[in-house]
Amino acid sequence: MGDIVVQKVVRPARVKSGPWLEVIASNLEYHRATFMWKCEGLSDAELRQRPLRSSELTLLGLMRHLQGVERAWFQRTLAGATPRFFSYRTSVTAAGDEWYDESDPTSAMEVYEDYLKACEESRQVFAQVTGDPARIVPNPEFGHTDVRFVLEHVIEEYARHVGHADLLREAIDGATGE
Numbered sequence: 001m002g003d004i005v006v007q008k009v010v011r012p013a014r015v016k017s018g019p020w021l022e023v024i025a026s027n028l029e030y031h032r033a034t035f036m037w038k039c040e041g042l043s044d045a046e047l048r049q050r051p052l053r054s055s056e057l058t059l060l061g062l063m064r065h066l067q068g069v070e071r072a073w074f075q076r077t078l079a080g081a082t083p084r085f086f087s088y089r090t091s092v093t094a095a096g097d098e099w100y101d102e103s104d105p106t107s108a109m110e111v112y113e114d115y116l117k118a119c120e121e122s123r124q125v126f127a128q129v130t131g132d133p134a135r136i137v138p139n140p141e142f143g144h145t146d147v148r149f150v151l152e153h154v155i156e157e158y159a160r161h162v163g164h165a166d167l168l169r170e171a172i173d174g175a176t177g178e
Helices: 020-039 046-049 058-079 106-131 147-173
Strands: 091-092 098-100
Touching: 020 058, 020 106, 020 147, 046 058, 046 106, 046 147, 058 098, 058 147
Parallel strands: none
Antiparallel strands: 091 098
């Protein structure tokens, strides 16, 4: 058990009605926890596995990506700050895209701790930048958007990658669950 990276994860109950920002914050926390739940109980080696032959995706690669999502959207886009991204090694995939290289020597525990730190940074920024959900922010990917769009996009990122994580986890050890 000592080599397990993500220990027991308890997903929070979601706020299903009420002020929009409370519902959004609740759903974001739920998706963060669901992603971690998909990684629960696995070792460094298991998190690095590429169980799908046609894909470069690993659970650890998704965790690296999601720390970047947190910092890019909350710190850079919403707060206008310069985030500190962890410098993970990347490589070019067969499809020509850049993705995280599993030969990166950073331990899965360090990646996990960095991911948790990025989520906490986002929670702090959330409280500071959501006072006006209609505020327009520059967005190099989508053009000028409002805060609501950015928050919905972060949830979209999580929903997509939790789906990936679900398939990866099932391929690694057969574990399934919503």
